[in-house]
Amino acid sequence: MKFDAVVIGGGAAGCAAAGRLFDAGMKVCLISAGLTMEDENTDPWKENRALAQRGVTVLRGDRATGAVLEGDRVLSVQTACLDDEPLCARVFVLATGKFFSRGLLSDMQRIYEPVFGADVAYLPGRENWYDPDFSAPQPFLGFGVKTDAQGRVSIGGKCIENLYAVGGIVAKGAAEADMDVIVETYAGK
Amino acid sequence: MQESNISAGNLEQCLKCNLCTLVCPMMAVNAHYPGPKKAGPDGERYRLKDPQYYDYALKYCLNCKRCEVACPSGVKVGDIIQAARLRYAGHNLRDWALANTDLVGSLASPFAPVVNGVLGLRPVKTLMHSWMGVDAHRTFPAYSARKFTAWMRRQDQSAFRRFVTFFHGCYVNYNYPQLGKDLVRLVNAAGYGVHLLEKEKCCGVALMSNSMGEQARRQGAVNLASMRKAIAAGEEILCASTTCTFTMRDEYPHVLGLENADVRPHLFLLSKWLYQKMESGELSLRFRSDLHLKIAYHTSCHMQKLGWRNFTLELLKKIPGVEIVEMEQQCCGIAGTFGFKKEHYTYSQAIGGRLFDEIGAARVELGAQSDPGFVVCTECETCKWQIEMSTGAPVMNPVSILALALA
Numbered sequence: 001m002k003f004d005a006v007v008i009g010g011g012a013a014g015c016a017a018a019g020r021l022f023d024a025g026m027k028v029c030l031i032s033a034g035l036t037m038e039d040e041n042t043d044p045w046k047e048n049r050a051l052a053q054r055g056v057t058v059l060r061g062d063r064a065t066g067a068v069l070e071g072d073r074v075l076s077v078q079t080a081c082l083d084d085e086p087l088c089a090r091v092f093v094l095a096t097g098k099f100f101s102r103g104l105l106s107d108m109q110r111i112y113e114p115v116f117g118a119d120v121a122y123l124p125g126r127e128n129w130y131d132p133d134f135s136a137p138q139p140f141l142g143f144g145v146k147t148d149a150q151g152r153v154s155i156g157g158k159c160i161e162n163l164y165a166v167g168g169i170v171a172k173g174a175a176e177a178d179m180d181v182i183v184e185t186y187a188g189k
Numbered sequence: 190m191q192e193s194n195i196s197a198g199n200l201e202q203c204l205k206c207n208l209c210t211l212v213c214p215m216m217a218v219n220a221h222y223p224g225p226k227k228a229g230p231d232g233e234r235y236r237l238k239d240p241q242y243y244d245y246a247l248k249y250c251l252n253c254k255r256c257e258v259a260c261p262s263g264v265k266v267g268d269i270i271q272a273a274r275l276r277y278a279g280h281n282l283r284d285w286a287l288a289n290t291d292l293v294g295s296l297a298s299p300f301a302p303v304v305n306g307v308l309g310l311r312p313v314k315t316l317m318h319s320w321m322g323v324d325a326h327r328t329f330p331a332y333s334a335r336k337f338t339a340w341m342r343r344q345d346q347s348a349f350r351r352f353v354t355f356f357h358g359c360y361v362n363y364n365y366p367q368l369g370k371d372l373v374r375l376v377n378a379a380g381y382g383v384h385l386l387e388k389e390k391c392c393g394v395a396l397m398s399n400s401m402g403e404q405a406r407r408q409g410a411v412n413l414a415s416m417r418k419a420i421a422a423g424e425e426i427l428c429a430s431t432t433c434t435f436t437m438r439d440e441y442p443h444v445l446g447l448e449n450a451d452v453r454p455h456l457f458l459l460s461k462w463l464y465q466k467m468e469s470g471e472l473s474l475r476f477r478s479d480l481h482l483k484i485a486y487h488t489s490c491h492m493q494k495l496g497w498r499n500f501t502l503e504l505l506k507k508i509p510g511v512e513i514v515e516m517e518q519q520c521c522g523i524a525g526t527f528g529f530k531k532e533h534y535t536y537s538q539a540i541g542g543r544l545f546d547e548i549g550a551a552r553v554e555l556g557a558q559s560d561p562g563f564v565v566c567t568e569c570e571t572c573k574w575q576i577e578m579s580t581g582a583p584v585m586n587p588v589s590i591l592a593l594a595l596a
Contacts, residue, residue, distance in 0.1 A: 001468075001499065033261065052515065060518060061258035062496045081496025084454065085465065100206075100261060 003029040003057070004186065006077060006089040008064045008115060009103065010034055013167025014095035015047040020179040021093075022056050024187035029057045029087055031064050031079055033101065063102070064115045067092075072161045077115065090162060091186045093177065094118070094145065094153060097168040104143065104169070111143055116163065118153045119146045121171035142172030151177030162186075196233075197272065198265035198443075203230035209256035209266050214520040215249050218539040222249040225256035228273075229266040236273060243277035249536070250274070251524035252398055253490035254435075268443045275402035275444065283321045287526040288399040291391040291408075294332065294363030301334040324531040330364040330574055337366035341385060344373060349382025353462070354419040354426050356412075358433045359391045360570040371592035372429050372459060378595050379463065379472045384424060386415040392433040395526050397444060409447045412437065420455045427459050429588045431568040432525070434458050435491035458568065459588050460501040467504075475596040478509040482562050482590065483555040485548050487576065488518040489569035501568065501587045508594040514551045519544055523575035538579065545579045552582065566590060 003026075007018040010032020018030040032048050052058040062079045068086065069075065076086035096103030096115065105114050111122045111129075122143040123129060129140045145153050145165050153163045164177035209225040210216055216224045223232070228247050235242035247270055256266035286293060297304045307313055308329050318325035337357050346352070353376060361369040373383045390412055393405030416426050428434040438456050441447040466472045484505060488498050505513055522541030527533050548565055557563035565576050565584045573584040 001503070034259070049517065057499060059496065059499065061493055079496065085461075085500075102261060 001029070001057075001082075001085060001087055003027045003087065003089040005029070005091045005093065005182075006031065006087050007093045007095060008077065009095035009097060009101070009167070009169070010048050010058070010060070011095065011097050011101065011167065012047075013097075014093070015051060017093045017095055017166050017177075017179060018051055018056050019047075019054075021183065021187070022051070022054060024183040026183075026187050027057075029059065029089070031059045031062055031077075031087075033063045034060065064096070067116050069116075069155070069160070072158055074116070074160060074163050091182060092163045093182070094163060094165045094169055095167045098141070098144065101168075111140075113145055113169070116153065116155055116160075118155055118160075118163075118165075119157065120144065121146045121174065144169050144171035144174065146171055147174045147176070149175055150181060151175045198230070198233070198269035199263050200230040200233050200269060202262040203260075203264045203266075204262055205231075206261065208259045208261060209264075212255045212259040214253060214255065214522070214540045215251055215536065219249055219536050221246050223247075225250070225266045225270065229256065229269040230264055233269050233273065236277070240277055243273065245278070247274055248278065249533075251490070251520060251522075251527055251540075253520050253524060254494040255490060255520070258494055265443060268440075271397060271440070271444045274400050275397065278400040280399045280401060281322075283323060283530070284399040284526070285401070286321075287323075287529055288395040288401055289391075290359035290363070290395055294359055297332045298334070298336055298363050301332040305331045318531055322531045323529055324534040326534060326578075327529050327574075328578070330360070330570075332363055333366050335366065337362045337369040338385065340366055340370065341373070341383075344383075346377075346382035346384070349377070349380070351380065352382045352384050352422075352424050354384045354386055354416070354424045356386060356389060356392075356416075356426055356428045356433060356437075358428065358430050358570075361429065365570070368429055368586055368589055371586075371589040372427070375459070375463075375474075375588060375592045375595065376427070379466070379474055381472075384419065386412070386426075387418055388412075388415045392436045393445070394432055394436040394440070397436070397440065398525055398527065402445065406445045406447060409437070409441050409445055413441070413447060413449055413452055416452050416456070420452065425462060426452075426456045427462055428457070429459055429568065429586055430570055431458060431489050431491040431495060432571070435495055439494070458495070458497055458500070460504050460568075461497050463591075464500040464504055467507075474507075474591075476508045476591075476594040477596045480508060480510055480594050482508075482511045482564055483557045484511055484513045484590070485516055485551040485555075485563070485565045485582075486513055487516045487521065487544065487548070487565055487567040487572060487584075489567050489572045490520050490524075492568055493518055501566075504591060505566070505587060508591070511594075512555060514555060516544060516547050516551065521572045521575045521579075523571045525571050528571070528575060537575070541575060541579055545576070548576065548580050548582055564590070 005021045006029045022028045062081045067077045076088040250270045254267040314325040317323040390408035396405035522537040528537035
């Protein structure tokens with residue numbers, strides 16, 4: 001399926017991004033792992049639904065599993081359900097959040113971003129990830145993807161031209177994407 | 190992904206976050222049901238120690254798989270519950286009769302007018318309610334006097350050079366051959382001939398829900414063997430029902446232990462196959478422009494789990510002049526044979542209540558209160574029975590809508 005923009009992650013940041021791009025006249029796909037809650041006032045599920053009603057293609061209950069890149073550009077992403085139907089777009093926004101939403105995964109040695117394998121800023125050595133004092137500020141909460149000044153993600157040290165990050169996935173101190181810049185660069189073309 | 194470990198269904202990955210409990214449709218209406226977390230990964234730890242811990246309230250699970258869709262940790266909550274029911278729960282005569290769709294269909298079909306008449310009689314319904322436990326509110330879908338397979342045998346498909354294989358399922362064969370005929374017409378219009386499987390058995394979903402795992406496994410093995418032959422001949426397998434599709438793609442390996450990795454990528458819902466063929470330019474269809482349908486699209490639970498509803502929606506949007514409103518993605522409450530059992534009827538209707546209200550509201554929103562052009566669209570046959578009974582709105586499979594729209 002072809003879109004102007006694919007937003008990966010249907011939480012607060014992803015919904016805001018999808019809404020902004022849609023309002024700029026772009027054809028938007030939002031991949032959201034969430035399902036409907038009984039309580040209709042629980043954001044961001046309510047927001048997912050509102051976006052779908054406005055015309056955003058919301059893939060609810062699905063999650064991105066991988067991407068196809070060419071040089072320094074993302075061409076498409078795949079999801080768990082659409083493993084043979086690539087979602088193609090000109091610009092991609094990564095908004096998958098941190099650990100609980102599986103934006104970041106960890107094993108004994110490393111912390112990584114599973115969809116693109118994007119560069120993650122974190123402290124080496126597992127013992128440095130957390131403070132044994134439970135109520136102390138926890139270092140792992142500041143970990144996230146590295147971005148350039150425009151909020152673009154890098155893979156293997158190379159900036160990916162059309163992959164932006166917003167929300168909790170962005171490392172502490174790194175720049176989040178400015179949606180106005182994305183709209184300026186990609187909308188209406 | 191952290192999805193490999195030693196226990197079936199990924200149970201160790203459960204963080205006890207209770208998102209599954211929050212989305213479970215049964216949980217919202219039935220205090221006797223322990224909920225997916227407790228019935229699934231929590232209960233499984235006990236059952237592994239001692240089968241006596243099996244809780245008979247697991248019968249309330251709808252097998253809608255919404256818990257699995259919601260789980261952030263990849264725990265196969267629904268599969269764990271389903272597997273436990275297959276291992277520990279029993280079934281009675283009623284469950285056996287409801288689950289054996291193939292056998293009952295074959296017996297009923299030759300006497301369809303009589304059977305349909307008798308099953309609709311009030312005294313018969315009352316008797317079935319009190320003796321068998323089939324709820325008197327329900328009417329069995331009418332049996333067709335002529336099976337789909339009998340009709341299909343007379344269709345000459347020899348003019349085509351490319352073929353697909355159609356898994357018709359019990360509902361098309363015994364109850365509603367028109368859906369199968371619509372599919373054949375649509376696929377023929379797309380330039381493909383239709384073959385049937387060498388041997389087709391019920392996909393087994395009703396058997397699984399009624400704890401008849403062995404029989405389901407045998408039938409699944411027959412289906413897979415026939416599908417492998419079709420695939421070897423270069424044909425994709427198409428289904429019209431989300432439930433059959435989902436069962437054969439995902440429950441065969443996860444619940445029945447039937448290896449299907451070679452078949453799975455060739456098993457399609459018609460809308461997915463058609464969309465991908467049209468998008469790749471391999472075929473095109475022309476639709477008429479005078480079909481002014483107003484469609485309320487209902488995502489069945491298994492469609493939700495498959496994640497393919499956009500294929501259907503995108504295809505429907507290609508028909509000029511149709512208006513589509515998407516219903517909120519929630520369960521209609523019938524869950525196959527579940528809703529036919531009298532002890533489940535009130536839960537079934539309580540779960541579906543919000544959807545029925547929404548369909549009513551959509552009808553008003555589309556300005557179609559008295560318009561014959563209003564239709565609810567869904568790929569699941571049991572959702573169709575439930576929605577037709579509970580709202581009075583006609584329900585069509587998108588296959589039939591697309592066939593109707595052919596120029």
